Amino acid sequence: MKFVEPPSHNRSAAALVFIGRNRSGQWVAQEQNGLYGGLFVSRAEAMKYALFENGHHPETIVELHRTIELDTQGRLAPIGMLFGAGKRPVA
Template sequence: MMPIKFPFCGLTASTVFIGRNSRGNWVAREHNGLFGGVFVNRDQAFKYALFKNGRHLEAIVELAHEIHLDIFADPQSAGTTHVLLEEIEQLNSASVHEG
């Protein structure tokens, strides 16, 4: 997916996806995984997305399906980062259930 280009001013805004993860938290994630966050409610996810993409509401897409936070500085390392984030999530889940 390509960033949205605005012909009237030459700006480019990053598309940000918003939706819920498997735990019911709200996730905002830039389409290339360059930034994102996990939020308690939808309003906070939208505020973050607007802040990070230069206040371009038209570049925010709310998804009906599950979304996960995959953030990586180098898109080539996406697979490795995804595995690490899953491992961290599993460890966090295990520690919550234990104590």
């Protein structure tokens, strides 16, 4: 029998999940409000986690091309600061 942990939250609307690498090269997945997140050894594992946690909504996953650190205090920067001028999210 395979045991599967339920998602960390029970919300009907999917929130944005940011994925990217931290300064150490590890992959980070972090929900926009800091409700859940983690460190991963590969992009594939970060994506798998993000999809599981957000109810399988790939359109809400944003891969960042800048350094992102796992925020355990729920203090992610506002979305406008994450992308900067002229940059758009990439799913």
